[in-house]
Amino acid sequence: MIDGIVAKTKGIVHGKGPITLVGGGQATPQDLHKALTLAPRCVAADGGAALALAAGIMPEAVIGDFDSLSPETRRAIPAGHLHLIAEQDSTDFEKALTRIAAPVVIAVGFTGGRIDHQLAALHTLMVCADRPCVLIGAEELLFLAPPRISLPTERAEVISLFPLAPVTAQSTGLHWPLDGLDFAPGVQSGTSNHATGPMTVTVDAPALLMMVPRRLLAPVVAALGAPDAQRWPRQAE
Template identity: 60%
Template sequence: MTTSDHIVRDHKPVTLLGGGEVFEGDIGAALALAPTCVAADSGAALALAAGVELAAVIGDFDSAPAEVLARIPSERCHRVAEQESTDFDKALTRIDAPLVLGVGFTGARLDHQLAAFNTLATYPDRPCILLGAHEIVLLAPPRITLPTGAGDVVSLMPLAPVTGRSRRLEWPIDGLDFAPGGRVGTSNRALGPVALEMDGPDMLLILPRRLMAPLAAQLLRPDHAQWPARA
């Protein structure tokens, strides 16, 4: 993927709508932080139902109803015909923005949700927060101080072997080896603002939903550490 493949470019965060479960307040919460809206295939139906103007629809168009696409200007509909990637993958990689807020990629079908998590790890250079009913999910960056309060649940789920360090977690992660099929870090608890350092782009971070706005602000800081693209 090169810069010439980008369909949507914005210097502000972008909201990306998918076809999964969407809960009350999801779209409004995302658009308040990321007013430009893009749909991944069947997410276009969700946008139209909510009265949201779309900057683009991106996908293979095998799930977006034809009557929905007919209501969107043709120049905003971008079909990506290959079947080697998901619609979330197709859309995320064609958005050039400092942050993407994904709505409609959690809940509903579990295979779609797991595929979305895999995409987060596949493209660690593209910061993205997925919004769920009660939680947000993102790939843990190299270093971050989370806007958590005492008692907040902080869950860490490895997608590959990875190590890291923490401050102000009830159960510190220093010196621990995390891996699928091995140690995971679910249901840890914050003792205050949690500082994390990860040694690789392979750890999912799951936090309370109410932290989305302050976490987005943290990710948008010019001194925020980001992962490079995978080789």
């Protein structure tokens, strides 16, 4: 057990603080450096190593099936940093996330580009609900809502919620309260809500995506990674 997190696969990277994970999606070196200010250790998922190197960062581990890792990038990385996971039942994001034991992971380069890749990333957040992870997108942050989270949102800031499975929630600090709503795909979502001030959301299942402004990265990371943060249990294997 590492800081209350139990690995469901053999761990490769272990840390007591936040860790940055970089993927091969749409992101900039500035995005990566923003993440590294809060989570200075860098791990790459397969082709995400190219973005890390372009930003002047040598990832301490590269995890994946290496189908998108160019020969040039591979030659630039010490062999001891390369961790080949050959199975094809999971994405590189899931391969990497399940092998990082940390209070919270900041993920850069897992949004934008192909829609199927983005959907797969959101699927991974739910599959790995016991591993808090926040995605940095071009316009907002995305993460799976924990059992309870409070954030210093400001009046009129857009807060969107989208269910990946049936789920209910309660809230304070939102213009349209979540109480009494039965969220489910194709039934009820919560996009384009907005804050009336500081916000608290309580959720009954690991199935609700939250999207909040990028300026909240530090508070989100602090809330998800706090020692006393409420977490979802590991899914049965």
